[in-house]
Amino acid sequence: MSDIPPPPLKPLPMKDRISMMFIQYGQIDVVDGAFVVIDQTGIRTHIPVGSVACLMLEPGTRVSHAAVKLASTVGTLLVWVGEAGVRLYASGQPGGARADRLLYQAKLALDDDLRLKVVRKMYELRFGEAPPQRRSVEQLRGIEGARVRETYRLLAKQYGVQWNGRNYDVKDWEKGDIANQCLSAATSCLYGITEAAVLAAGYAPAVGFIHTGKPLSFVYDIADIFKFDSVVPIAFRIAGKKPHNPDREVRLACRDIFRSSHILEKIIPTIEEVLAAGEIKPPEIPPESVAPAIPNPDGLGDEGHRTK
Numbered sequence: 021m022s023d024i025p026p027p028p029l030k031p032l033p034m035k036d037r038i039s040m041m042f043i044q045y046g047q048i049d050v051v052d053g054a055f056v057v058i059d060q061t062g063i064r065t066h067i068p069v070g071s072v073a074c075l076m077l078e079p080g081t082r083v084s085h086a087a088v089k090l091a092s093t094v095g096t097l098l099v100w101v102g103e104a105g106v107r108l109y110a111s112g113q114p115g116g117a118r119a120d121r122l123l124y125q126a127k128l129a130l131d132d133d134l135r136l137k138v139v140r141k142m143y144e145l146r147f148g149e150a151p152p153q154r155r156s157v158e159q160l161r162g163i164e165g166a167r168v169r170e171t172y173r174l175l176a177k178q179y180g181v182q183w184n185g186r187n188y189d190v191k192d193w194e195k196g197d198i199a200n201q202c203l204s205a206a207t208s209c210l211y212g213i214t215e216a217a218v219l220a221a222g223y224a225p226a227v228g229f230i231h232t233g234k235p236l237s238f239v240y241d242i243a244d245i246f247k248f249d250s251v252v253p254i255a256f257r258i259a260g261k262k263p264h265n266p267d268r269e270v271r272l273a274c275r276d277i278f279r280s281s282h283i284l285e286k287i288i289p290t291i292e293e294v295l296a297a298g299e300i301k302p303p304e305i306p307p308e309s310v311a312p313a314i315p316n317p318d319g320l321g322d323e324g325h326r327t328k
Contacts, residue, residue, distance in 0.1 A: 045080035070094035118222035141297035179260035206251035217287035
C-alpha cells in the first residue's frame with residue numbers, strides 16, 4: 021500500500037451544487053471515507069455531501085466529529101433547524117469569513133454614506149426601480165416594509181388565501197395560520213442556501229445593512245432580494261390548496277424552483293454587485309477550484325427531501 025497521502029479535497033463550486041437536503045432521525049458519520057446517515061436499524065444511507073450546498077439537520081439527528089470535519093472540508097454548511105426546518109437554531113460555518121472580505125463588508129456597513137449606497141442597490145434589485153432620492157436607511161426600510169405588506173396582500177388575493185398579516189410564534193409555529201406556516205417554511209429554505217452562499221463567498225452572515233443586530237442579518241438582506249421572485253409566491257400558492265402537510269409541500273416546491281432557476285448561480289454575483297455599490301474596490305476573488313462531484317446514488321440529491 022502506498023504511503024503517499026491522497027490529494028486534499030477541494031470544494032465543488034457553490035453554483036454547481038444542489039441546494040439542500042433535510043436529514044431527520046439518524047446518526048451522521050463517516051464510514052470508510054463516505055458521509056453516511058445511519059438509522060436505528062443500522063442501515064446506512066450515503067449522502068453526497070460535497071455536492072450539496074447545505075444540510076438541514078432536524079430534531080433526532082446526531083453528528084459525529086468526523087462528519088463535521090468532512091462537511092467543513094468540502095465546504096458544506098450544516099444548519100440545525102427545528103421540525104420541518106422552520107426555525108434555525110445554529111449553523112456550522114465551513115471555513116469562515118475571509119479577513120479581507122470581512123473588513124471590506126464591515127467598512128461598508130459602518131460608514132453611513134457607504135451603507136446607504138448599498139441599501140439603495142438592494143432596493144433597486146429587489147423592486148426593479150431606483151429608490152426615492154434623499155431618503156435614509158430607516159426611511160427606505162419603512163417604504164420597503166409597506167411594499168412588502170402590499171405584495172403579501174396581493175398574493176393572498178391572487179391565490180384565494182385568507183390573509184391577516186405576517187404573524188407567527190417562533191416558539192410554536194403551528195399556532196400560525198396555514199399561510200404563515202407556508203411562508204415560514206419557504207423562507208427558511210431560502211435562508212439556508214443564502215447563508216451557504218454568503219459563507220462560500222467569504223463574508224459574515226451577521227454584518228447586515230438593512231437588517232442589523234442578528235446573527236443572520238446579511239443573509240436576510242440578500243435573501244430578500246430573491247424572496248418575492250421565488251419562495252413567497254410558492255408559499256401562497258400551496259397555502260391556497262390547504263394541503264395536509266404544508267411544510268413538506270413547500271420544501272419540495274422550493275427544491276424545484278431552486279433547481280429550475282439556478283438560484284445558487286445568482287446569489288454570489290448578487291452579493292458582489294450589492295457591495296460594489298459602495299464604490300470601494302472589493303477584494304479580488306480567486307477562481308473557484310473545481311473538484312469532481314461526489315457520486316450521487318439513486319434516490320438522493322433532491323433538494324428538500326428528508327433522509328430518515
